[in-house]
Amino acid sequence: MATSNQRTGKDFFLKDVLDVAPSLLGSYLVMDTKEGIQRHVISDVEVYRGEEDQASHARRGKTPRTRIMYSQGGLLYVYLIYGMHWMLNIVTGPVEMPQALLIRGLKTIQGPGRLTRQLGINGSFHEEDLTRSHRIWIEANASANGGYVTRPRVGIDYAGEKWRNKPWRFILDDQ
Template sequence: MKLDQSYFRKDVLEVAPDLIGKVLVRVFDDGTTEKWQITETEAYRGEEDEACHARKGRTPRTEVMYAEGGAVYVYLIYGMYWLLNIVTGTKDDPQAVLIRGLKNIDGPGRVGKALQLDKSFYGENIITSTRMWIENGSEKLQHSTSPRIGIDYAPDEWRLKPWRYTIAD
């Protein structure tokens, strides 16, 4: 039921929409386990993508994006929210899926807060982790696409790409 390495080795434009309806599992420090259906994702695709953190190449912040698919990429925004991204694709091809929403949790900052993310998740392997992983959902859900949001710094060519995926109403 847990997604394997081969799943995350695929291109981000295949993985991001397919994660809609999958189940994110989090085992907390006190031993409790929570499961949420993934409801919204965004794709970021390599150094050529002007909205992607890897657009400027390898940096200490983006180094994990150059790992093989399945690595966790977390980063802090506004000094208070850890955002969850899952690296996809092959080694040295920086791609990642931002998990923007879970069932009843809208927004990537709220997702990070609910999951109690922190810097310790940076680089963790989502396949072998004992504290967070992704499983298949019970059914394949339809999704809709729209432009990515929160990336006003990117040129229109990249900002307007329909690489945001949400459960279809």
């Protein structure tokens, strides 16, 4: 019997970000564009977890910028860095627990700033709901291989030794 890929629902995003990260690897980031439906395999993600995490934007608590991270999982957190690169994040976990996953790479496009530019993701996607949006969502990949490696996160030297060294970057095997 033919089965089509199904949009990932709310429950998937309500888990702890450290559980969501490996299960997101291999899944499809799906976009509905003028050229039709595009599916990109997610291959590289990074975890930001709690106010204690000195690498996270939430380290200084709830501010206008970080308010989105305190939302229920399933929303997008999209922000501009260095005045030119849009960063694509997925909020995870329950309300009032600031967590997010930075999408660092797809199988076909490496680099968080490069992939948003190529896919046309910008500030208009901020706070978009992945479980309801008609232009962007996540689909499970039945043929995904579960293998991955972990590495320290990139570009967070300011976070101090304890947080700098957390192996919270998750990279799919066979890259």
